[in-house]
Amino acid sequence: MTDFAAVLLEQDAEGKTAARLTRLSESDLMQGDVTLAVRASAVNFKDGLAVTGRLPVVRRWPMVPGVDAAATVIASNNPNWLAGDEVILTGWGVGETHLGAWSERMRVSGDWLVRRPKALSPVEAMALGTAGLTVAEGLDRLRRHGVTPADGPVVVTGAAGGVGSMAVMLLAQEGWSVTAVTGRPEEAARLLRLGATEVIGRDLFAGPVKPLARERWAAAFDMVGSAVLAHVVSMLKPGGVAIACGNAAGMDFLASVAPFILRGVSLIGVDSVRVPAARREEIWRYLADVVDHDRLAAMTRTIALTEAVAAARRIVEGTVAGRTVVAIND
Ligand SMILES: NC(=O)c1ccc[n+]([C@@H]2O[C@H](COP(=O)([O-])OP(=O)(O)OC[C@H]3O[C@@H](n4cnc5c(N)ncnc54)[C@H](OP(=O)(O)O)[C@@H]3O)[C@@H](O)[C@H]2O)c1
Structure with a gap:
């Protein structure tokens, strides 16, 4: 050529x-x-x-x-x-x-x-792509922090998007009860089919951020950043972990330190660009093993x-x- x-x-x-x-x-x-x-x-x-x-x-x-x-x-x-x-x-x-x-x-x-991996076609590999790698890294961080589905539900913001849908699917497969947050109610049925336990709107994440809000989730995967992530952190249970994946609403993060010092929560970032090569091999083996091909095709x-x-x-x-x-x- x-x-x-x-x-x-x-x-x-x-x-x-x-x-x-x-x-x-x-x-x-x-x-x-x-x-x-x-x-x-x-x-x-x-x-x-x-x-x-x-x-x-x-x-x-x-x-x-x-x-x-x-x-x-x-x-x-x-x-x-x-x-x-x-x-x-x-x-x-x-x-x-x-x-x-x-x-x-x-x-x-x-x-x-x-x-x-042989189990994945080129199209399936790209359906997973950076989104699959990012969510798999986030799941690993939760495990390393010892946070498990037994600790409570996980919330996924920006759930109808690419990484959000991937997070809903993989977290549900790992046994988590998943609350999917979307501004698009028309996507609720698809998110429930991907494995979400419930689908909620964005209202809970609007308005002023309280230093400490009602404890709701043991973990979070956030695609949105900005005020949404600040709300999410304020709603984590003691010892909860938020995985910061994205900035769909903005790069800023104006939160209170209260959840960190009074509930011992952790905020962990994932950077899929620089995941070491050896770790990538492991992640792709994991993704090829666990992925539900029908659900992946549906998203x-x-x-x-x-x-x-x-x-x-x-x-x-x-x-x-x-x-x-x-x-x-x-
Ligand atoms: N850390 C990493 O290594 C890594 C890797 C990949 C992607 N990312 C980042 O992750 C984010 C999501 O990527 P993506 O590919 O999934 O994009 P996407 O398909 O566009 O999904 C983003 C979702 O965020 C929600 N959203 C957008 N604007 C919003 C706003 N102003 N307020 C509240 N929610 C809003 C929407 O979800 P609903 O319609 O469901 O509300 C949207 O579908 C991006 O910021 C991207 O840069 C990071």
Whole structure:
């Protein structure tokens, strides 16, 4: 293939981002010891930020967005990889500082790759993608803190979105009683089918944040940040743990220290971009083992590369439900 299709982001003199589907050539690819034929990617919130320029996640121009890839190795100078190997790549700055996966071809460091488990198709691997990795990391943090389903229910905010839906599904599979919080009541039936015990609106998380509110949950997975996370922390049971995953409502966090010093709660952040390589192997084995293929399919929509930019604009508006996979060479 001398040239190949890719989405390209460019920035104009006023700092405005423009996105277009174009053709690139092998010489446009970046440094790396492994060349990939991308089979599928996904639409993550970070891709939405890159395409809209809402936050400065892109730190190299022009950029190809797409932080997740399921791909086939087509050439390798890395001793760990051979042509024909099926791999997964998430994070490591791909789509931010290194050309990303909304492209038929990529060249990357072989150290960033994980072997795709046979139990997962490329589309399933991307339905899980960064969302699956993030939730699996959060689950591990809960275990390490000794917080278990016996301690009480878990709350998931931003539940109808990609990472939120993933959290609902995986937490329910791990035996948690899950309260799903969504601003979209029309998504309630889908969240209950994914395993939520109850679905509630956002009202509980509006208004001024009390230093200590009624104790409700043993754990939390928060996709939203800002005042919502502050409310969540104020409602944790003593010893409870909040996993901060996202910033869909904003980067700020104006909370009281009262829950930390009077209830001993913990706030733990997850950064899926820099999860060490060895840990990723474990996580993908775990995800391949536990995932319910029917539920995963029910929370996933597959689109073409031509539709990815529009989907990225919708994700930052909070109107995308579940995960969106971008089929590329598959
Ligand atoms: N830490 C990490 O490594 C990591 C990895 C992946 C993603 N993330 C972050 O996690 C967040 C979610 O990502 P995603 O892919 O799931 O995005 P998404 O599909 O757009 O989901 C975000 C959800 O947040 C809720 N929401 C949006 N704006 C809100 C507001 N103003 N107030 C309250 N709720 C609001 C909406 O849920 P409802 O409609 O259900 O209310 C929306 O669906 C993003 O901030 C993303 O950057 C972090």
